[in-house]
Amino acid sequence: MSGLRISYDLGVLTQEMMAADPVEQFGRWFEYTRNSAILEPNAMVVSTVGLDPQGNARPASRTVLLKDFSDSGFSFYTNLGSAKSSDLVANPNVTLLFPWYELHRQVIISGKAQLVSRTMVEEYFHSRPRESQIGAWSSKQSAILESRQALDSRFAYYEQRFADLELIPVPDFWGGWQVLPHRIEFWQGRESRLHDRLVYVLQEDASWNLERLSP
Numbered sequence: 001m002s003g004l005r006i007s008y009d010l011g012v013l014t015q016e017m018m019a020a021d022p023v024e025q026f027g028r029w030f031e032y033t034r035n036s037a038i039l040e041p042n043a044m045v046v047s048t049v050g051l052d053p054q055g056n057a058r059p060a061s062r063t064v065l066l067k068d069f070s071d072s073g074f075s076f077y078t079n080l081g082s083a084k085s086s087d088l089v090a091n092p093n094v095t096l097l098f099p100w101y102e103l104h105r106q107v108i109i110s111g112k113a114q115l116v117s118r119t120m121v122e123e124y125f126h127s128r129p130r131e132s133q134i135g136a137w138s139s140k141q142s143a144i145l146e147s148r149q150a151l152d153s154r155f156a157y158y159e160q161r162f163a164d165l166e167l168i169p170v171p172d173f174w175g176g177w178q179v180l181p182h183r184i185e186f187w188q189g190r191e192s193r194l195h196d197r198l199v200y201v202l203q204e205d206a207s208w209n210l211e212r213l214s215p
């Protein structure tokens with residue numbers, strides 16, 4: 001792997017360039033990413049900490065799609081019985097990582113997760129393609145599945161069950177998580193591995209402090 005090495009030289013980050021508010025800064029970077037060649041700009045790695053059967057804390061990560069962000073938080077949708085949701089119920093501390101390699105950038109958001117309101121969940125669920133809505137009904141996400149065929153049969157069953165319904169109900173085991181950030185780090189790769197890292201940390205008075213970290 002020693003030959004796998006590129007130079008990071010696409011830009012610089014200075015405190016003066018950054019917005020006072022990290023959500024606004026995220027919005028600037030997200031807009032830039034969205035207009036770049038990056039395939040899924042809203043794909044992020046969500047890390048949670050759960051307990052193993054012996055009661056030891058264990059981190060777990062997986063990719064999900066960011067569906068909204070604002071001052072109220074960064075949200076994604078998933079099965080509420082999934083491993084990630086069980087972790088978040090027990091421990092709401094979470095990080096969201098956007099790996100924008102092609103731009104030599106990374107954003108890491110740390111915060112606490114809370115459930116998205118049912119009104120928002122309904123709205124988002126019904127904006128999804130009908131097949132995805134039926135897919136949500138069909139999958140007991142993270143549970144062991146005896147076969148692929150069992151999943152396809154469940155899909156066929158729900159397709160049939162909802163055939164006459166224009167509006168498919170939202171399963172009560174499906175919903176969203178909204179992450180309220182308390183730390184947001186912006187990373188820009190630089191030459192000689194002397195990268196720029198600027199981190200916003202939420203203060204007690206609800207203001208944000210911006211600091212530079214060593215690479």
Ligand SMILES: Cc1cc2nc3c(=O)[nH]c(=O)nc-3n(C[C@H](O)[C@H](O)[C@H](O)COP(=O)(O)O)c2cc1C
Pocket residue numbers: 040043060061062063064065066076077078079082083084085141142
């Ligand atoms: C690009 C990409 C996007 C994904 N988006 C979602 C998503 O928005 N929601 C979701 O529940 N799973 C999504 N997944 C699947 C998750 O990575 C994961 O397999 C699933 O949520 C189960 O995770 P868990 O068992 O840790 O809870 C996505 C996977 C990839 C690769």
